[in-house]
Amino acid sequence: MVIKEILLLGDSRLRNKSDSVQDFSKIDKILIDLKDTLTQQQKIYGMGRGISAPQLGYNLKIVYIQMPDRSFYLINPVIKWSSDETFDVWDSCFSLEVAFFVKIKRSKTIRVKYYDETGKENLVEFSDGMSELLQHEIDHLEGIICSDHLKNSKDIIMRSEWVKNYKQTGLGM
Numbered sequence: 685m686v687i688k689e690i691l692l693l694g695d696s697r698l699r700n701k702s703d704s705v706q707d708f709s710k711i712d713k714i715l716i717d718l719k720d721t722l723t724q725q726q727k728i729y730g731m732g733r734g735i736s737a738p739q740l741g742y743n744l745k746i747v748y749i750q751m752p753d754r755s756f757y758l759i760n761p762v763i764k765w766s767s768d769e770t771f772d773v774w775d776s777c778f779s780l781e782v783a784f785f786v787k788i789k790r791s792k793t794i795r796v797k798y799y800d801e802t803g804k805e806n807l808v809e810f811s812d813g814m815s816e817l818l819q820h821e822i823d824h825l826e827g828i829i830c831s832d833h834l835k836n837s838k839d840i841i842m843r844s845e846w847v848k849n850y851k852q853t854g855l856g857m
Contacts, residue, residue, distance in 0.1 A: 685720045688740040690778045698779060699827040702738055702745045704760045708803045711746065715757060715801055718748035726750070729782045734817050736824035739779055747821040761798035761822050764807065766791035773816045774850050775830040776843070785846040786831050787839035790816040 691698050705711055714737055722735040737746040747758040769792040774785040793811045796818055800806060810818055820830055834840060841849075 685724070686717050687724045688717050688721045690721070690725065690739050691741055692781065693777075693779055693829060693831070695779075697741055697743070698738060698824070698829060700738065700743055701827050702736075702743050702825040704745050705799075708759070708799075708801070711744070711759070711801075714740075714742050714744065714746060715748070717742075718746065718757075719750065719755075722748055722750050725778050729778070731782065732778060734821045735778065736821045738824050738827075745825045747818070747825070749817065749821070757801045758796065758798035758818070758821075759801065761796050761818070761825070763794050763819070763822060764797050765795040767793040769793070771812075771816075774841070774846055775816070775820060775833075776846070777820070777830050779824075779829060780831065782843055784840055784842050785850075786834045787841075788830060788833040788835070790819050794819060796822070 717740055718735055718737065721740060722732065726732045733751050734747060734749045737744045745760045747761060749756055770789045771792050772787055773790050774787050776782045776785045792815060793809060794815045795807065795809045797807045
């Protein structure tokens with residue numbers, strides 16, 4: 685199992701726009717690193733559903749999602765459509781060491797075009813928790829961190845307060 689160090693807020697590499705994957709035969713190591721690192725982070729923090737290649741220092745458009753009932757890679761994902769309907773979510777990030785959460789708005793539904801690890805193209809609609817998760821991870825590919833969406837300084841709380849008051853909602857991390 686390969687565990688890579690997560691880049692933290694303040695590391696300038698997190699602000700770079702990622703490059704598209706051109707050669708799918710050269711990303712196997714990155715895919716393994718994403719899976720192994722996310723699995724370890726889930727054990728450390730007891731939460732987390734996704735990770736992006738830029739968080740591990742790879743400047744490529746790759747996201748890995750790992751949930752109890754579903755795991756998959758999104759390579760070169762692009763949000764093709766977003767609903768006008770939004771909802772508030774408490775969001776955090778491994779690059780913030782899940783130390784605090786920010787309340788931000790996300791589109792309730794999105795449609796994403798992406799390639800899987802075999803190079804097969806997909807166009808899938810995601811709603812609610814999956815929608816906000818993918819918006820978070822795709823933001824990383826553009827050099828955007830969830831805290832960049834913060835509109836009001838009152839919409840930031842420490843993790844302990846989120847666990848006490850909001851964890852049961854299932855939205856965020």
